[in-house]
């Protein structure tokens with residue numbers, strides 16, 4: 390496995406909106422790397438896109454990133470070269486940007502920052518990678534072992550009436566996660582770009598690779614619960630939650646019932662309404678073609 394500062398996930402960066410940090414990176418792996426700061430608005434040369442804006446960091450090399458946080462919410466960092474190997478092996482971490490506005494988020498008792506990942510094991514060991522190229526679809530492969538916050542079977546305790554806020558990032562290379570907590574109530578409050586325009590009660594939330602979701606989970610009674618990932622074929626237990634009879638203070642149950650609207654997002658979307666209603670100035674057709682490497686040469690068909 391690989392880890393930023395030796396841990397999987399890497400350290401959670403908790404920063405204030407409007408702040409700036411400097412990150413010194415030394416590449417201790419045997420592959421070229423960069424660090425991409427997923428979702429953040431920052432200077433192009435620090436975005437970690439290899440060859441486009443910056444040369445890769447070679448094994449043993451160093452680079453210093455200067456990162457700004459103009460927007461609140463949940464973001465993450467990972468390599469942007471051979472993610473199929475190095476991100477799969479553990480190079481990822483969460484970034485939590487605290488809002489400047491005090492009531493940006495609804496009240497919750499507790500934050501839990503969790504990466505959702507999977508790892509492919511064959512005969513009890515990590516399945517081999519190609520040294521020279523990405524040999525699975527897109528950015529990697531499906532795994533058969535779930536890693537929640539880097540752990541195979543994490544367990545949490547909560548109190549009755551507690552509103553727990555998981556900050557979820559799908560750091561898997563290919564897997565789409567559908568996440569829920571049967572028996573508890575869930576409210577979607579945030580996503581890729583800070584809070585959502587309209588909060589909603591949900592039974593579960595779907596996260597494609599790289600997507601984030603911020604959900605408030607209300608445990609209104611004591612008992613054993615599980616954070617689950619459901620696929621059409623099976624259900625994976627991602628974490629166990631034991632809710633004790635002790636009451637959470639202060640009570641937040643009433644506020645949990647409120648579905649809030651984000652005025653800045655309503656205003657932003659309303660700016661687009663005129664464009665969406667307008668007839669197109671021009672209609673373009675795009676034709677995409679791709680060689681099929683598996684197809685026989687034309688003469689043999």
Ligand SMILES: [Cu+2]
Nearest residue numbers: 425427467599
């Ligand atoms: Cu990314």
